[in-house]
Amino acid sequence: MAISQFMAAINQIVDEKGIDKKIVIEALESAIGAAYRKDYGKPRQRIKAVIDNETGNFEIIRIFEVIENDVEMENEEAQIFLKDAKKKKKGIKVGDEITKKLPYHNEFGRIAAQTSKQVIIQRLREAERDIVLEEFKQKEGELISATIQQIEGKNIIINLGKTNGLMPGSEQIPGEYYRIGQRMRVLIKNVEDTVRGPKIILSRSDEKFIIELFKLEVPEVQSEAIDIKAIAREAGSRTKIAVATKEESLDPVGSCVGQKGARIQAILAEIGQEKIDIILWDDDPKNLIVNSMSPAEIEKVKLSNKEKRATVIVPEDQLSLAIGKNGQNVRLASRISGYEIDIPKDNIKSKKKEIPVTQKPEAKETELKKLSDKNKQKKVFTKDKAEKKEK
Template structure:
């Protein structure tokens, strides 16, 4: 059977907007009902239309809610049970009944304009709902996009069907962005707004690093290796604790890759940022010692009540444990969840060189004033890979063995 021109047009709209044809048909029926009410009905009436796009036949029905006699307040769309049973014998209170209305083939200019507005509005709402559902499913995942616009310190990234916002809090420090640049971004959140879904993306979120490693390390994607915790100062350094759920698997080596190939691929995406991959341990002392690598603590005392760790370090290892600007110990504290006090060998708690307070690892979406953007329909970033792992010495490494040596725990590794 040949498809009618109208049905062909409906199918074309459905393909272009990614909508179901049933939604478009419902929209047409709603528009016909609105036009009918405008020319031949009253504003209080509830009218439903049935439309066949092949034959173009239209049927109109007046819809009534069945209520008790004493509760009728809107006669235009309420009916008593006695009257309803004249239409349908099985009708009961609380249900609805429909009465057929005379069919009119001609509508006035105002009614036609009303129908047009209903179709435009309904299709726009359906498209927004579809986009919201699609990108809500992609929340906390990595996607490709290209930079479409830069408004002040806010970067607008085109994701294909929609534009996303990368706020200053989601940008890597000292990273340059330019229009037309292709980049990977992490979908941090999707919000519903009056102008459609708003997608917030980030390259500074810890989830961005996790997603990059999941992309490069099959063992993480298959959940044989797990990233247990991650602490990050975007543009500076990331510390990542990993463990294996299968005997014989080296989680650190899996993330580093042969001759550092896997970690190099991640570093190529984040520029000058450094990554420390350490072995996770359920023993807090071991975990804290690992997190402070490459420094090797002499002793670690844990106070579980205050969730504070006091770490004694040799004089030669002191700057290594603290790191540039206190970054190493600060990230170790975030990674382990313990406040860490660094003591020089022989010092008392009151004489601690550095004291840190544990802070949550997870990044939060910071509410900022951002321009509303509408949905829309993507050259490689100029980033140099630089594999570097020692927090204090800033030494660069190239081979797998060197990376592993720096990121291993001071004690023997676990499997």
């Protein structure tokens, strides 16, 4: 093979695989060294090719490790005593390496050629895997658009370009329908290095999926002018999200909704029939609980800060709204506020038998980073409401 063709082939591999040229050349050097050792050397010898990056020419060298004079030599094919090494190179120390140039050969047998090929394939495969792992590790927690490639039972295989990702059943939105070839947004939840290569777990049910959608559709959230203080989500059903801002002229709830509901409508279009409650964060736990119980109206809140417990008094006609379907509203409110919320039956005047509702917080709230506006504002959105607002 002519020199220009050899280097052209290397450059082609670099372009196609996206691998650093240095890594490709190192793989070739190891492969040529393995082939040379197979045909012209001995099994325990350390033989390597050194390729000129400019011309593509290479020479073959044998490598020796320098060891102490008074130790037992473990591999005479790859080790040399210090006294002998100093005869060849002055100033050399124990642990250094000394090389010896070997006769040039460029014809190898079938087995040696096959060995060389396997070495190259393995090295390039490892390099590709490392590149993919590093690339997606940096994207962990971000949204990407991808295409469904395969559906295996409850698991969905998604084509990410350079590799595939997995969205297990637990990371899917309940009730959502998926089909092969469908393009959608997914959250890169977790990236792990395994024996079989990078394992990329994708999600649409994670709370961070909603946060990233708001960053995408609401510039003020992306720029951190609006801070998402806490979020509680039951995927496919309802999400409560608490927002705040330091800027007095900025309405955090209104900004998230957008003009005529355009921003929230774009978010709802991505998650189907799931409802979103956008509430104003308040540093006062009482006010925060009142806001988080939206859309129900609250008469009174009694707090026990030591036990992180709150007793909420609601009018009789607001009881069902306060509790929510299967206790969902009070459950999400607990997770937003971080308080265990009680709605005792003794405080509700009704002839009907009432059942006390107690709900403990089930998820950690987002860390407080910014002060909030003290004005109460509550917004509840569904896809249908957002579309009507648009009209």
